[in-house]
Amino acid sequence: MSKALIIDDEQQMRRLLRMVLESRGYEVCEAAEGQLGLQEAAFQRPDVVLLDLGLPGLGGIEVLKRLREWSDVPVLILSVRDHETVKIEALELGADDYVTKPFGTGELLARLDVIQRRRFTRQNPQIVAGALVLDLLHHEARLGDELLKLTPTEFALLKVLAEHAGRIVTQNQIAKQVWAGQSSDPSEGLRVHINHLRKKLGESGPRIVNEPGIGYRLNAD
Amino acid sequence: MNDPSKPRKPVPVPAAVVGQFSWGLTILFVLASTCWVLLPYTGYLFSALVFLMAIVLAGTRWNRGPVLAMAAVSALVWNFIFIPPQFTLHIEKPQDITMFAMFFVVALSMGHLITRLREREAALEQTHREREELLAEKHRAELLAESERLHRTLLDSVSHELKTPIAIIRTALDGLGQGNPYAAEIETANRRLQRIVENFLEMTRVESEALKPRPDWCEVVDVLEQAMKPISHELALHVVNIRGVAEMPLVMLDSRLLAQVLGNVLHNATLYTPAGSEIEIFAALKDGALELRVRDHGPGLPPGKEGRVFDKFYRAPDSPAGGTGLGLAIARGLMRAMKGDIEARNHPTGGAEFVLRLPVKSRNPS
Structure with a gap:
């Protein structure tokens, strides 16, 4: 049974999230403010944290920063729209994904599932995302039975997205891993390669979804 | 900064200068x-040395004119009265010359030095x-930034206060599950409320000019998807046909803002046209x-008043209930913030047509 920690200052929101999560078999603990949230995270050792960005006092970003100093527990950000820059900041500080309020319960639970699926382990030279299989040993990508013809950059890009399948990856995170900061305008190069990848993945394969101003998400299922 | 090539105006203080002349003569x-x-x-x-000292001292305080005059007068007086042969202007010895x-060298160099000092x-x-x-x-500028920040903080907190209950209702409704017709009504109303709140907040943002487009390379297909996702319920009642998007090059624009504009225009179309009718989207790159x-393919716009649909709170006669009259005003505000524009007209063969035009840099991906 997974244990979830909710850090949100809205009591009603906490109560509802508790009901939703408990109905899914989660054990739930909660905190109404950042400092308490950090204490709970230390004492309860949750398997996943739901963190509201708009906390009074110690803000969500600060909580995340301090949490990441000693813990790599998956963190799902809850935030209202119009916080694009803050969302990017949170993701780059180590948050695993976000949902935008008001969110659908289905979406929330799906995101929680994805971020708890343990991140890709290095022992395995294969990444599987739905019908897509990346063979890291031979640098080959297969979609079903079909071998995809990818350039080295496209392969690297697809690898980053597939490693995080179902999760948002920011443009910066992609650029860092694929270009290692060597491209003068990673944004432009990124669009070009995404465009090519989408064409090669076709209509039926996994979809590369754009989250404007933030990054990309590979939806495999 | 001070431009050295520009001749500086001397600072003439006539009364003081006249004073300096008379003082100089008196002292001499x-x-x-x-x-x-x-x-x-x-x-x-x-x-001679006493006169020189007087000139040097005068030079430290007075203007160049009076000091030069003092030098000239003292040179003449000294020459005339003191140098032998006295009471002539004749000078014999080279050291006297x-x-x-x-006298003049000292006066001039003092004057020069002092002038430079004063200029500096x-x-x-x-x-x-x-x-x-x-x-x-x-x-x-800081004050302005501060007031902008305050404005944003206020907007953020109002936004938080309004959206939190909507979010709670949404989550609670999800908990009730599908199938309850009453819950379905609440859900529809809640979606409408959310839309109104977002429109009001967006209008405030557009009008406060707190809105700064952040263009980046993007694919038009992503803009479309982003525009249609929040209104998928409404669009599901129509036939949506999209043309020209697949062949689009990459374009440089703020996809979030453009998606919002397009979303508002599409939502408007779903409101004013009968269910089941077609909505067409054409994309092209021109000039x-x-x-x-x-x-x-609805009834079209009131003839002669096509442009009025972009006015704030304007609602066409016999509009269906609901709607704030803000969606298209926001669309226009956002387009203009991006240096583009939007236009409304009636299509010659019926129905309304909205044209969004946005100057963009483009690039072919292949």
């Missing part, structure tokens, strides 16, 4: 009389003044501008 008269009395004991070179010339002082003062002005300007056309 006193000195000359004293030296005359002392002449038997000191020799005539002593008086040198001393005579010295004036320049310094000018710099100081400019710095103060700059500081004042910076202060004003360095992205053109998106949204055409519906």
